[in-house]
Amino acid sequence: MNTTNPSRRDFVRALGAAAIAAPFVGIAGAQEPGKKLGVALVGLGSLSTKQIAPALAKSSKLCKLVAIVTGTPAKADKWMADYGLPKTHVYNYETFDQLATNPDVDIIYVVLPNSMHAEYTIRAAKAGKHVLCEKPMATSAADCQRMIDACKAADRLLAIGYRCQFEPHHRECRRLASEKVFGAVKYVEAGFGFKIGDPAQWRLRKGLAGGGALMDVGIYALQAARFLVGEEPIAISALETKTDPVKFAEVDETIVWTMRFPGGVVAKCSTSYNFNGENRFRAYAEKGWFELDPAYSYAGNSGRRSDKLEIKFDAPDQFATELDDFAQRILEKKPSSVSGEEGLRDLRVIEAIYQSIATGATVKLG
Numbered sequence: 001m002n003t004t005n006p007s008r009r010d011f012v013r014a015l016g017a018a019a020i021a022a023p024f025v026g027i028a029g030a031q032e033p034g035k036k037l038g039v040a041l042v043g044l045g046s047l048s049t050k051q052i053a054p055a056l057a058k059s060s061k062l063c064k065l066v067a068i069v070t071g072t073p074a075k076a077d078k079w080m081a082d083y084g085l086p087k088t089h090v091y092n093y094e095t096f097d098q099l100a101t102n103p104d105v106d107i108i109y110v111v112l113p114n115s116m117h118a119e120y121t122i123r124a125a126k127a128g129k130h131v132l133c134e135k136p137m138a139t140s141a142a143d144c145q146r147m148i149d150a151c152k153a154a155d156r157l158l159a160i161g162y163r164c165q166f167e168p169h170h171r172e173c174r175r176l177a178s179e180k181v182f183g184a185v186k187y188v189e190a191g192f193g194f195k196i197g198d199p200a201q202w203r204l205r206k207g208l209a210g211g212g213a214l215m216d217v218g219i220y221a222l223q224a225a226r227f228l229v230g231e232e233p234i235a236i237s238a239l240e241t242k243t244d245p246v247k248f249a250e251v252d253e254t255i256v257w258t259m260r261f262p263g264g265v266v267a268k269c270s271t272s273y274n275f276n277g278e279n280r281f282r283a284y285a286e287k288g289w290f291e292l293d294p295a296y297s298y299a300g301n302s303g304r305r306s307d308k309l310e311i312k313f314d315a316p317d318q319f320a321t322e323l324d325d326f327a328q329r330i331l332e333k334k335p336s337s338v339s340g341e342e343g344l345r346d347l348r349v350i351e352a353i354y355q356s357i358a359t360g361a362t363v364k365l366g
């Protein structure tokens with residue numbers, strides 16, 4: 001793994017620490033014992049409504065929802081009532097920058113369509129707030145770099161919403177791989193897709209989504225493969241197919257790609273917006289294999305090993321864990337465990353996948 005990544009030991013330690021709600025020295029001086037960090041949610045769509053806000057209300061030990069940013073006044077009324085937010089803590093996209101003067105807000109969580117991540121992350125950093133940005137980090141590697149630079153310039157932490165990195169089944173598989181429990185991993189298969197509905201949604205518009213299934217859910221398979229192998233890919237070969245060229249006129253429908261790693265390991269990955277059921281990875285090692293299926297769900301992930309043992313844990317809420325880890329990192333002034341550099345690495349691979357599709361050639365990286 002790239003040396004700018006936190007070591008696995010650091011990662012596990014961070015998770016352990018995040019589980020303890022403790023008093024801290026805070027980001028702007030002394031933090032009151034037990035006081036939670038305030039989160040402003042930007043974009044009140046499906047993920048914010050169904051996952052993040054409930055996680056903040058019910059499960060997070062270190063964060064709480066204190067502000068919202070929405071362009072829809074009717075949503076603002078409902079959220080104020082549901083979460084007890086004062087009118088002073090409701091912003092829209094024009095008043096967003098005024099978050100700078102709200103001392104209750106420590107973290108801005110960007111949950112907007114992909115192509116808006118860069119602008120709002122940069123504005124959030126300029127407002128002096130730490131930023132948690134949903135995946136994919138941005139729609140280009142160049143934008144990822146601008147986001148990293150803006151957060152560095154503002155001396156604010158940046159984290160990407162890679163919830164699976166906090167998921168116990170994923171962590172166990174990473175342990176099986178890094179500790180070579182079945183010997184060295186030789187080959188990885190990973191795939192994630194779903195049948196997308198409404199043809200009018202932003203996920204099918206290139207200008208807002210940046211790409212199709214790959215940007216949205218293929219990125220989970222990409223992350224799983226990179227972390228199971230423990231190296232960065234050096235050669236990418238990809239092909240795309242469209243069975244519905246009308247619905248998928250602007251973005252990719254189904255992509256299959258391979259990644260070759262420096263040590264010779266190969267990963268074969270796939271993603272689609274046009275069929276259900278693929279939500280898995282399997283790592284083949286010298287003396288056996290291990291897999292998760294389902295692998296990337298919000299809950300209910302489970303796995304198996306070639307020695308017939310099950311991989312099954314009680315899993316805490318992934319969004320609460322992710323938020324609490326970020327808060328812990330902020331409070332302890334430590335680097336983010338899911339850094340902007342990590343998001344940038346994925347965007348570089350995604351760009352290489354699209355380049356390989358466009359040229360029909362294998363693309364070299366690194």
Ligand code: NAD
Nearest residue numbers: 043044045046047048111112113114134135136161163202
């Ligand atoms: P959504 O369509 O349900 O919500 C998007 C929100 O953005 C809406 O509230 C919408 O009003 C707002 N918005 C502002 N400007 C907009 C514009 N110009 N066009 C369209 N919408 C606009 O989407 P979502 O499923 O909540 O996804 C939001 C982000 O979260 C995406 O980047 C997605 O990749 C990510 N996501 C991550 C996970 C995860 O498990 N980590 C899961 C789902 C989505």
